[in-house]
Amino acid sequence: MRLTHLKSRVFGSGGMIFAAVAPVLTILVAFPLLFVVLQAIFPDIARGIFANPFSRFVETLFDKHLIAWTLNTLMLGGSVVLVSSLVAVPLGILRGLFRVPFAGLWDVVFLVPFTIPPYIAALGWIMALQPRGYLEQITGLNFGGFLFSFWGVVFVMTLNVFPVVYFAVSRMVSSIGGRYLEAARVAGCPPMRSFWRITLPLTTPAIAASLLLVFAMSIEEFGTPAALAARSGFLVLVTGIEQRLSDYPIDLPGASLLSVILVLIAMAAFVLQHRIVSRRDFQTVSGKPGANRAAELGVWRIPVVMFFAIIGFLGAVMPILSVVLTASTRTISGGLTADNFSTENFAEIFANSGGAMEALGTSLSLGLGAAVITGILGTMTAYVVVRQRTVSSRILDFLTLMPNTIPGVVVAVGLILAWNQPWLPVTPYNTIGVLVLAYCCLLLPYPVRYANAALRQVSVSLEDAARVAGAGGIKVFFRILMPLIFPSILAAMLLVFAVAARELVATILLAPIGTKTVALFIWRQFEQGSVGMGMAMSVMAIAITMTIPVAVAIWARKQGRLF
Amino acid sequence: MISAENSAGQTGSPVVVTGTSQRFGRNTVLEAIDLAVAPGEVVALLGPSGCGKTTLLRLLAGLSRPTTGSIHIGDQLVADASSGAFVPPERRSIGMVFQDYALWPHMTVAQNVGFPLEMQNIGRAERDARIAEALGMVGLGHVADRQPGTLSGGQQQRVALARAIVSRPRLVLFDEPLSNLDRELRESLVVDIAALLRKLGMTAVYVTHDHGEAFAIADRVAILHSGHILQIDAPEQLVGKPVSPQVVDFLKLGLVLPAEVQNGDLIIRGGKHRLSPPAGLINGSRSGDLFLPRSALRAASADGGAQKGNAISGTVVHSMFRGDGYAVQMRFDQNIAIEMFSATRLGDGTIHDLDISWDRAFWYPHDAAPALSHT
Structure with missing residues (x-):
């Protein structure tokens, strides 16, 4: 055969x-x-010369920027993972286990962040939260200090990537839902206990895999840290590489070595993620979301819907709203007043x-x-x-x-x-x-x-x-x-x-x-x-x-x- | 494969289902079911898909609540629609074997089997002993430390069986447990399960759509059809005295001929046949269904039976060699066909008379409630 x-x-x-x-x-x-690796080793490869291998290696490797930027990258990735898991894991579990009102709507809303380029979302957030931004104009509150800090970057990036975790977890939980939970109930396991004994352990690989993906996405992201934190001097590997290549004197060996480090971190995340996803117990569970008998939320209906609505608003509505408002007003300082609204900006676009x-x-x-x-x-x-x-x-x-x-x-x-x-x-x-x-x-x-x-x-x-x-x-x-x-x-x-x-x-x-x-x-x-x-x-x-x-x-x- | 040397003397609990219905919206899946299962009895629920058999099993498990009626397991009222009383599955002390095994992939075989004991807070030492015992009973003691995903389908279902019986539950439920397995495995496993249930004296309800499986495992078989129990009897009784044409039809027991009564004779629908049953079979009804079990039909020795009203002639559609003879498909009228056994090949398209042994025939009158009349 x-x-x-x-x-x-x-x-x-x-x-x-x-x-x-x-x-x-x-x-x-x-x-x-290949040339990224070669450049990191041979400083003069740009002139086609294989001379003096590793001559700049040690110097670049112990560059204080390199260490700081690597740590910043890891810290940023780790923090986005942490906040994403705090937001998306509960959302996904709720969606998978319970009959959440407007469930279909939330699935669509949480897809929206995928369609907004992260740098545009970041710019939208700047318009909303910067000093004299929309939030201050409406409520008097100013979150500018927060937005242009490390945690501001984490906040905006989390809202961009958390759907990865949400969808992985909710899909996994609902496919475990039916049969594995029923078997546990019949075997004498009460609902809360079966959550801890069956649902959570079976969902853990999906959570881990999706969080590793979030980690990889976060450390590769350029627009958000560049827009929000570069001015305050917070650089990660990606923004650092860009700086080495655009600021004089251009440092090719440095950019290459930083690139190699970044790739190694990203690869480690992907390899780990791949290991988890190809594990047998992961694969036997995933696949068919069987007859899903979702439980009722009871008195928790309203708080849960609020939770979904707030995250949906922050992740999908807020950045787009802010972008659209800025696009359709003449000046930022003019504020949200009727005479400030105009189609001028669009007209200029069409006028090339x-x-x-x-x-x-x-x-x-x-x-x-x-x-x-x-x-x-x-x-x-x-x-x-x-x-x-x-x-x-x-x-x-x-x-x-x-x-x-x-x-x-x-x-x-x-x-x-x-x-x-x-x-x-x-x-x-x-x-x-x-x-x-x-x-x-x-x-x-x-x-x-x-x-x-x-x-x-x-x-x-x-x-x-x-x-x-x-x-x-x-x-x-x-x-x-x-x-x-x-x-x-x-x-x-x-x-x-x-x-x-x-x-x-x-x-x-x-x-x-x-x-x-x-x-x-x-x-x-x-x-x-x-x-x-x-x-x-x-x-x-x-x-x-x-x-x-x-x-x-x-x-x-x-x-x-x-x- | 399966052995139970130290069979416990205890018996399972009786189960009583009273007037239980299940409706989903306007759709009635079960209608006023009454069912009593004796301690240690094995009852099979047999029926085509959509007949409500799985729904009834889920009601027994506590995986759904009845719309009307009540269910007792042992002395315990586990569900009562009128008072709203409901005992969730985890407090019913039952065991269940699922169609797709439902072994938890993050636990080893031994952890899966031991889970019900763990839920009863049984100590490690006793638990290990009983896990070993249960796995021994299903012949899988050697795979205790394996992950369930590494086992074959048949082995996985044996593990699921061990998990269902390990805590000596009052009632074991089987939801088409063998339908994902191939035929040979199914036939050997059904015998093993039957033997194990008998040795342990467990009460069991076994859902299946396969007659062979139901007859092999059950003391009594309940035939379900669109939410009703048509008949519940021992397998021999079901085959020997089916109570309605639907039962005959579902069990494929022989020929069912809708007929009108004229002067004591039967005009088979379509008008081709006129049969003269002995007095007493019809009992005054004007129309009904004549049921001729296979054993009541015999290839005619001499011609002329059809003229006397004691034989029915049919056309051979196809003869198929089956090793020990021929399976012959015969067609009598538009929609009436039967598969017969013949020692010789009957030519396709030839017409044959089948003699009727009237003493084995049944008559189900249309105008009365379907009552069994038997000569």
């Missing part, structure tokens, strides 16, 4: 796909990452003031390009990985999933180092092409994973049946495989589009002079003090990244069986 499936499938052999994909992935992923429309066009085409390229590459790679199971296919798998653990800032450092090598005959550096490379490298894991999962659902015998029915390799691929897996790939491509169209940190470091994207436009407008236009652009960015996926999803559903 297995033997007949090994070789000669699509296009005569998967070997051809491998031959096509492997060099592309090497250039896209391996090449820049400051190159706004160009930025929008550039971002949309970059997003589209990245989506198409990663979609095609991801599908091909997944096919080789799922259907071939050879050593070389496993290398491909590793290459495509590795960027998952690599922060955007590190990919940018790698691309700068790699594509500035003097011996290169051609280089995309200083063109818009390098942004495409960056986005593709960063976001390739999504299509690969989605296509991977979809392909595993397609039984090999479906392909065999088509072959027996007289279809050739290419026909099988387009008539059988593609219709079955395309919905998943499309979903992944939409995700790539949405993220790429507003990526911040790699864009800041890599964009050629004069090139504007949505994220750069917002960031620069904010730095230059024309906040209103930046926020108007943010509104459009959020609207586009929210509506395009929904529109495509509706369109795909209308196509019915075709997809």
Whole structure:
């Protein structure tokens, strides 16, 4: 059985796909990452020279900034994990165990933070909480001191990432809910005790895995710590790397070493997370949320709904509201008065003031390009990985999933180092092409994973049946495989589009002079003090990244069986 | 595989269900069920999916509350809809085996089995002894320290069985415990479970949709159909004296022919057959269902029986070789078909007469309450 499936499938052999994909992935992923490591070791590699290895190593390693920034990074990640667990674990458990009023609404509301780029949320919070911000205008309270501190960063970042934990926990709890709890009750275990003995231990892996993901997301985040804390001198590794590359004198070896440290921390988190998720007891529990018999909340109904409402308001409503208000008022100081409201900022965007429309066009085409390229590459790679199971296919798998653990800032450092090598005959550096490379490298894991999962659902015998029915390799691929897996790939491509169209940190470091994207436009407008236009652009960015996926999803559903 | 050397002399508790209904909104799942299970008796609830058998089991477990009626386990009133009295599952001292095993994946086999004892605050030493005993009974003493996920489906269900009996509960409930297993395993495990329950003298209620399983395990089998118990009897009794055409139909016991009575003769619906039953079978009703068990039908030795009203002719749809003979599908009229056993192959499409032994026939009159009349 297995033997007949090994070789000669699509296009005569998967070997051809491998031959096509492997060099592309090497250039896209391996090449820049290799240079991050090389630069950390060889200080003069930027000139193409392997001289004096490790000569700056010790000096950089004991740089007091490096140690402080590493500790700051760990502290920030740890604090976001802590606060996320305090907020999201109770929410998830409540949602999984009880009949929470408006449960469906909360699930939608808690999805919203995923659609707001963190830097835009951070800017929104600044508008709301800064001295003479909206909160002070309305209530007289000023939380500026809190917002621009370490805990302010933690607060804003937690509101951005806690849904990861919420969804993992609520899904896990409700799938344990039915059968495992019933078995415990029948075995003589009262409800509270079965929570501690059955529900909580079985949910712990899901909690741990999602918190590790939150940790990884937090230490990679650039926009929030840069907007809120950089001015007060609080730097983490990501903001430190950016500073080494943008402040004179540019310190390439330092940025590389910081990158290596950041990658190692992120990788440790991912490896640990992967270990937990692939444990047997995790997998036997997760999967089918069976017949869920949620319990009634009784007198706790109102406090619980309040809890959901407050977190939902802080996470989803507040930042968007603040962004929208700023976008639709003339001046911040003018306050929330009727004559201060206007559509001026939007009008300026459409009038291409400051190159706004160009930025929008550039971002949309970059997003589209990245989506198409990663979609095609991801599908091909997944096919080789799922259907071939050879050593070389496993290398491909590793290459495509590795960027998952690599922060955007590190990919940018790698691309700068790699594509500035003097011996290169051609280089995309200083063109818009390098942004495409960056986005593709960063976001390739999504299509690969989605296509991977979809392909595993397609039984090999479906392909065999088509072959027996007289279809050739290419026909099988387009008539059988593609219709079955395309919905998943499309979903992944939409995700790539949405993220790429507003990526911040790699864009800041890599964009050629004069090139504007949505994220750069917002960031620069904010730095230059024309906040209103930046926020108007943010509104459009959020609207586009929210509506395009929904529109495509509706369109795909209308196509019915075709997809 | 399963052994119980030191079978305890004690018996399980009696169970009495009185006028119990279960409604979900306007949907009635169980309608005024009365059921009495004697101490140490094993009752199977048999019926197609959606008949309410699992709902009844969940009521016994305390996993849901009845809309009307009451339930006693032993002397304890565990649920009473009129007074609102309700004992939650953890205070009913019962055991239960679930369809999907429901072994807790974060505990070892021994911890799973020992959990009910732990809940009763039984000390470590005694607990360990009883875990070992229960695992020994199901032949799995050697896997005590394994994680349940590493065991086969059959082994997992044996562990679940050990967990259900380890605390010597008053009542053991089985919710289609073998339906996730393949046939061979099912057949051997059902015999083992039956033997174990008898040796321990446990009261048990066993839900299944498989006749073979129900007949193999139960002292009495209750046939459920859309929320009602159609009949509850020993397996032999069910097969020998089914009380209604639905029971016959569900158990596939033979041929059910709807018929009109004309001058003492039966006109089978469709009009092709006229049968002349002996006096006394019909008892004055005008229409009803004639039930001819397989044993009442025999391939005709000579032609002419059909003319005399003592035989029924059918068309062979298909003969299938079954090793020791042929399973023959015969069709008599539009929707009336039966699978018969024949020692020889009957050609597809040929017409055969089947002689009727009237002394084995049943008549279920339509116009009276379905009462059994038997010659």
